[in-house]
Amino acid sequence: MREVGKLKVDRGIMSRLAGVAGAAREAERLGYDGCWTAEINHDPFLPLTLAAEHTTNVEIGTSIAVAFARNPMTVANVGWDLQEYSQGRMLLGLGTQIKPHIEKRFSMPWSHPVQRMGEFVVALRAIWDCWHDGTKLSFDGDFYSHRLMTPMFTPEPQPFGSPKVFIAAVGELMTEKCGEVADGLIAHAFTTTRYLDEVTLPALSRGMAKSGRPRDEFQVMAPVFVVTGSEEPELAAAAAGARKQIAFYASTPAYRTVLELHGWGDLQTELHRLSIEGQWDTMATLIDDEILEAFAVVAPVDRLAAALRTRCDGVIDRVMVRLPASASEATVRAFLDEVRGG
Known part of the structure; x- marks a missing residue:
């Protein structure tokens, strides 16, 4: 369980490029902590370049980018560049998608998704360590191998470190692997408080125990259905x-x-x-x-913040919500302030 009262509030932003800059500026102006893109019918990374360019404080992230449609080296490159361009605000959210999409839409291999995802993240860190610390790149796994990195292809040093890596997970095995290798979990909107308490958090704890990390070094992000x-x-x-x-x-x-x-x-x-x-x-x-x-x-809009805190406190570190389009700027600001305990 995390410390109560440290909840961050995020919003999703569109992935169509024409509207990204305005949506990101609005999210920052209203006081959201983060804004996330999704890989649905547009690329999730390109919009974040615009979001980074037109904001200064709000965190930016993918919720999610399809890991198995790519390889660790290509993801390491785009994550590194966005981390530098945003000055340390990048959150790299990865998900597996499902077998038919990986094989039939992306024409990529599918096997052992939990082990493959875990290895994907470990490979990312090996590549970033090479770029950041100058260590020799020598990664050999069951699914990925990265053993070549010459000076010409090594990105310039940057002072912000590597982006935090989030994994989308529902099942116990993927959740446990997330706790072991990632910096954060992206829960599915189709999740209940009871499922989080009885399934998700225990699995995360088992994973974090394997890597010896405390809970306060890990973030749980959850999109939440809101009826208001x-x-x-x-x-x-x-x-x-x-x-x-x-x-x-x-x-x-x-x-x-x-x-x-x-x-x-x-x-x-x-x-x-x-x-x-x-x-x-x-x-x-x-x-x-x-x-x-x-x-x-x-909950009605005037009681929504209290209801959301009841759902999240002690369990979720950051929540992604969509408020009604009719909500005024003053209403949104008051909601965000109350949710965060202001």
Whole structure:
């Protein structure tokens, strides 16, 4: 458990280049601690160059970049450059994606994802150590080998060190590996407080014990579904949207373990069947209030900060939220101040 009261609040920013600079400037002006891009239908790294250029304080990160679509050397290069250009504000968030995407979309190999991801991060650190300390590059693993680094291809020294590495994880094995080799965990939005307490944090502790690191040297970042609004119609609309998102994730076999912990395993089976049939609207009706409140923070906007702190305190170090577009700048600032205990 971390020290209560040190919560950071982040927001996602779009990856389309035309809007990145404005979104990053706005995040910094409003007082967010970090802004993150996602690798969905655009590259996650290129927008961060613009975000770094147009801000001075807010941290920038990928949530996530697909590790297995790349190799450690290419990721080491872009992470190193963004760390230097942002003057030490880069957070490198990596995820595995799933086998069909890696093999059929990216045309890359898939095997032993937990071991491969762990080795990927260790290889990154070996490369960065070579660049930072001048040590000989000699990394040989089961999946990656990096043994050549001549002066021509060595980046210039920079004073900010290597970026912190986060790994996206849901299952126990990947979470444990994250605790062993990474600087932070990116939890999935499809996560409950109970799952964090009973599965995620114990697995992290086992991993950190292997590498001998204390909890205060590690960060847990969690995107959180937020259902809020100033009036009842706005709350109802937000709840309807959250039910659809939760139903979508709940239909995915990879996340069944989260539901099973709560005794909702049969729901995953039914939602998966409905998803195959394309009955998306029907799926949302199966997400009752109990399930909604397990996965989402549900509160009017004037009580949202307190509800979010209740969800996060002592467990999560930084939270990524999306407030309603209707929220005024004053409302956002007050929310951020209250969440952080100001």
